[in-house]
Amino acid sequence: MGMDALIFDRDVTFWYETLRSLGHIAYGGADFGEVMATAQRIVEGDYDSWHDEWRATADRVAAHAERSLAAGHRVSARDGFLRACTYYRSAEFFLHANPSDPRVTDAYRRGVRCFRTAAELSESRIEPVAIPYGDTVLPGYFYSAGDGRTPRPVVVMHNGFDGGAEEMHFFGAAALAERGYHVLTFDGPGQPGAIHGQGLTFRPDWENVIGPVLDHLLAIPGIDPERVALLGASMGGLLAPRAAAFEPRIKALVAFDGVYDMGAAVAGHFGGDRDAARAALSAESAPEIDEVLRELMAGDPVMRWAFTHGAWVTGARSPREYAARLLDYHLRDGIAERIACPTLVCSAAEDFAFAGQPEALYAHLTCPKTFLEFTAGEGGGAHCQSGAQRLAMARIGDWLDETFGETCTASADSGASPAFTALATS
Incomplete structure (x- = not known):
């Protein structure tokens, strides 16, 4: 995973989620002592214990922030609310096998409330937005750079399989806002704000999500339509490229990290025959497959969590139906080849989730x-360079700077920027 486990060495999911919180320290989303003190109280592999300890820390930090705010200490309050947001997100993370569990909604809402309060207290302009989407809206945040009169580049960002727009503050929004970019973060179908608020589940044709987002974005004054980047994190490293393949208004793409085929492992169990896999997994009754999945989930902590969370966010009624739906999430059949804009594909050498996909x-x-x-x-x-956010954002930000710097003065079909030619092999 890129760093030996400091704790939870028998459960890769518990360690990665701890590392994920540690990584958010870089942009104010956690504190090392708070994270490690909480983790040391948790019973490894016990989802209830995980929730209870993170919830206790979140409540304590949020309460301190409230007292700071009441006393007029705005900086302390802002910092506390940002950290509490991360801890509330972590608290409900493993409970999605039963999304109607009131602990899930309560922690999620408290985390969002903490982030929005922190945004109000921030020196940066971070405004909640509601993006029209069909007969409803998608929630997000707009980070405004400049005075709105001089056109500036913008980065649209979204999370992946299990994270939300609030977390994108630590996964790139704060970093790119520092560089003078406008930033728009949002939750699409299947992501926390949309599934909690409207019950919207994931859809593979992500261009039909990004289209309305860009309609909303390009109506904001001060946006340079020739310098619109899209960054997708984790599973977003598949969704964002899918959108870019069909949406010409995207002028630069960052797959953070890159994903080509979410269904590859599923199809592999059927000799690569995707039609056979779909038929078997979609059958009204398949007790032998159900048993295999139960054993897989019982023996692998990653599968235990992924299949339960995945069923909720894709609208599947069972782990087997979720596995079938994964077959629709890919960039095969010429989709990746349709992408025309400059593209940065990030890769983590020890990614436990998407090895080989970038x-x-x-x-x-x-x-x-x-x-x-x-x-x-x-x-x-x-995975997603958790634990090295400053490193990752420096390199991604440099690539964006140089890509957009070139497109201002040269044709858009020029290759990768000179500073990165040593890494490109095209």
Whole structure:
């Protein structure tokens, strides 16, 4: 995973989620002592224990922030609310096998409330937005740079399988806002704000999500339509490229990290025959497959969590139906080849979730492309470079700076920027 486990060495999910919180320290989303003191109280593999300890820490930190705010200490209050937001997100993370559990909704709402209060207290302009989407809206945040009169580049960002727009503050929004970019973060279908608020589940045709988001964005004064980037984190490293393949208004793409085919492992169990896999998994009754999935979930902590969370966010009625739905999430059949804008594919050398997927995506791209691997030796080998956010955002930000700097003065079909040619092999 890019860093030896400091704790939870028998449960990769518990350790990764701890590392994920530790990574958010870089942009004010956690404190080392708070994270480790909480983790040390948790019973490994026990979801209730995980919730109870993170919820206790979140409540304590939020209460301190409230007292700071009441006393007029705005900076302390802002910092506390940002940390509490992370801890509330963590508290409900493993409870999604039963999404109607009141602990899930309560912790989620408290986390959002903490983030919005922190945003109000921030020196940066961070405004909640409601993006029209069909007959409803998608929630998000707009980070405004400049005075709105001079057109500036913008980065649209979204999370992946299990994270929300609030977390994107620590996964890139704060970093790119520092560089002078407008930033728009949002939750699409299947992501926390949309599934909690409207019951919207994931859809593979993500271009039909990004389209309305761009309609909303480009109506905001001060946006340069020729410098619109899209960044997708984790599973967003598949969804964002899917959107870019069909949405020409995207002028630069960051797959953080890259994903080519979410259904590859599922199809592999059927010899690569996707039609056979779909038929077997979609059958009205398949007790032998159900038993295999139960054993897989019982013996693998990653599968235990992923299949229960995945069923909720995709609208599947069972782990088997969830596995079938994964087959629809891919960039096969010429989709990746349709992407025309400059694309940065990030890769984590020890990614436990998507090993080999960034390489597969990169191999299928025909656009100007750059491959950027983060290694364990530099501390960035974990999924989405958790634990190395400053490192990751420096390199991603530099690529965006140089890509958009070139497109201002040169044709958009030029290759990767000179500073990155050593990493590109196209």
